[in-house]
Amino acid sequence: MGLTPYKIAGLLKQRGYRMTLQRRAVLDAIARTEEYLSPASIYEKVARKNPGIGLVTVYRTLEILADLGLLCKVHTGGNCRGYLMSRPSEHHHHVVCSGCGRVVDFTDCVLDELEKKLSRGTGFKLENHLLEFVGRCPDCQKPSPVPVAAQQ
Amino acid sequence: MGLTPYKIAGLLKQRGYRMTLQRRAVLDAIARTEEYLSPASIYEKVARKNPGIGLVTVYRTLEILADLGLLCKVHTGGNCRGYLMSRPSEHHHHVVCSGCGRVVDFTDCVLDELEKKLSRGTGFKLENHLLEFVGRCPDCQKPSPVPVAAQQ
DNA sequence: CTTGTAATTGAAAACATATTTCATTTACAG
DNA sequence: CTGTAAATGAAATATGTTTTCAATTACAAG
Ligand SMILES: [Zn+2]
Ligand SMILES: [Zn+2]
Ligand SMILES: [Zn+2]
Ligand SMILES: [Zn+2]
Numbered sequence: 001m002g003l004t005p006y007k008i009a010g011l012l013k014q015r016g017y018r019m020t021l022q023r024r025a026v027l028d029a030i031a032r033t034e035e036y037l038s039p040a041s042i043y044e045k046v047a048r049k050n051p052g053i054g055l056v057t058v059y060r061t062l063e064i065l066a067d068l069g070l071l072c073k074v075h076t077g078g079n080c081r082g083y084l085m086s087r088p089s090e091h092h093h094h095v096v097c098s099g100c101g102r103v104v105d106f107t108d109c110v111l112d113e114l115e116k117k118l119s120r121g122t123g124f125k126l127e128n129h130l131l132e133f134v135g136r137c138p139d140c141q142k143p144s145p146v147p148v149a150a151q152q
Numbered sequence: 153m154g155l156t157p158y159k160i161a162g163l164l165k166q167r168g169y170r171m172t173l174q175r176r177a178v179l180d181a182i183a184r185t186e187e188y189l190s191p192a193s194i195y196e197k198v199a200r201k202n203p204g205i206g207l208v209t210v211y212r213t214l215e216i217l218a219d220l221g222l223l224c225k226v227h228t229g230g231n232c233r234g235y236l237m238s239r240p241s242e243h244h245h246h247v248v249c250s251g252c253g254r255v256v257d258f259t260d261c262v263l264d265e266l267e268k269k270l271s272r273g274t275g276f277k278l279e280n281h282l283l284e285f286v287g288r289c290p291d292c293q294k295p296s297p298v299p300v301a302a303q304q
Numbered sequence: 305c306t307t308g309t310a311a312t313t314g315a316a317a318a319c320a321t322a323t324t325t326c327a328t329t330t331a332c333a334g
Numbered sequence: 335c336t337g338t339a340a341a342t343g344a345a346a347t348a349t350g351t352t353t354t355c356a357a358t359t360a361c362a363a364g
Contacts, residue, residue, distance in 0.1 A: 016311090017311085017312095018310095018311060018312070018360050019360080020311090020312065020313080020359080020360070021359095022312085022313075039351085040349095040350080052314080053313090053314085054313070054314040055314090056314065056315090056351090056352080057312085059351070059352080060312085060313090075227045075232060076280075076282060079350085080227060080231075080232035081350090095270055095274055095276055095278070097276065098279070104274045104276070106270055106273075108269075110262060110263070110265070111262070111283075113262070114260070115285060117260075118247055118258055118285060119287070121258075122247055122256050122289075123289070123290040124247055124249065124256070124285070124287040124289050124290070125287050125288045125293055126247070126286070126287035127250070127286055127287045127288070128228075128285070128286045128287070129283070129285045129286065130227060130282065130284040130285075130286070131263075131281070131283050131284075132281060132282040132283075133263075133267060133276070133280070133281045134279055134280045134281065134282070135271070135276040135277050135279045136276060136277045136279070137274075137275070138275040141277055169341095170332075170341070171331080172330075172331070172340090172341065172342080173330095174342070175341090191322085192321080205342090205343085206343040206344075207321095207322090207343095208322090208323080208324095208342080208343065209343075211323080212341080212342090231321085
């Protein structure tokens with residue numbers, strides 16, 4: 001079981017951040033979503049239940065969550081600012097549906113060998129890598145797909 | 153030997169595009185650069201030798217080059233709009249220096265097996281993937297690095 | 305339960321980046 | 335050459351993000 005909004009509240013406090021209604025609302029909106037969300041769509045979702053919340057607050061909350069290492073970024077698709085709660089705590093990557101934005105995690109990263117080889121070959125000191133798979137989820141392969149993003 | 157601006161001129165014509173001074177200037181600016189460049193930095197480079205050129209033209213040229221499949225996009229670093237002439241014509245990926253932006257290509261993509269496995273495991277029909285390594289190039293590992301981007 | 309205070313908020317402005325519009329210029333086929 | 339469709343640049347517009355600042359609020363301490 002991953003991080004619940006409740007546990008995250010604890011983490012926030014540990015780091016000197018306060019738990020506010022607004023932050024709670026943002027967490028609720030993204031914590032158990034299967035798709036990646038843009039800042040704007042997070043704002044939309046949050047504002048539906050909390051009219052009056054500012055888009056700035058969404059941006060600020062995302063910044064904090066990123067600072068705490070709780071967010072993953074999805075590049076595939078739109079504008080390279082897809083956000084997602086980090087579900088596995090270990091090193092992992094994502095499989096992303098180009099239809100509905102649904103994201104599945106996987107932890108078996110096979111890049112170690114290649115990374116070493118490239119490091120030797122190029123003289124680069126490699127520190128990180130970005131890996132994402134893109135495709136169509138089972139639902140979005142169906143004749144008349146009902147993308148999660150379009151529901152509700 | 154990769155695509156020279158000259159060969160690209162041919163490709164443009166083949167597709168009904170005209171070869172203009174401005175497009176030529178943009179090509180000259182990015183065709184033999186080792187680093188990835190943002191639209192703004194391409195504009196800067198081009199405008200240095202061709203004052204009067206419009207930033208719009210740079211954007212439009214980038215769009216065309218992307219349409220011809222001649223551009224690679226680099227996500228790592230900045231704003232996810234790093235552009236680069238596609239050097240190998242085969243499937244390839246990039247090693248990017250976080251210091252100077254220098255990019256090295258590699259063609260040995262080891263993701264086939266993993267892709268099949270993930271496809272079976274998730275039910276996704278996978279179509280594509282994004283892979284980038286990030287690190288420090290030999291120059292940028294030196295005590296007092298002289299990043300290519302900062303030169304000239 | 306107060307109270308004090310530093311953190312947080314939202315509106316508005318500022319900033320950065322990208323795209324559209326349109327009159328003028330230009331490449332190039334014929 | 336010439337005619338014409340393509341391309342250009344200035345300006346306007348659109349989109350996305352950050353900064354500023356006065357008002358509000360969480361929460362530690364009493
Ligand atoms: Zn889907
Ligand atoms: Zn990995
Ligand atoms: Zn470097
Ligand atoms: Zn590959």
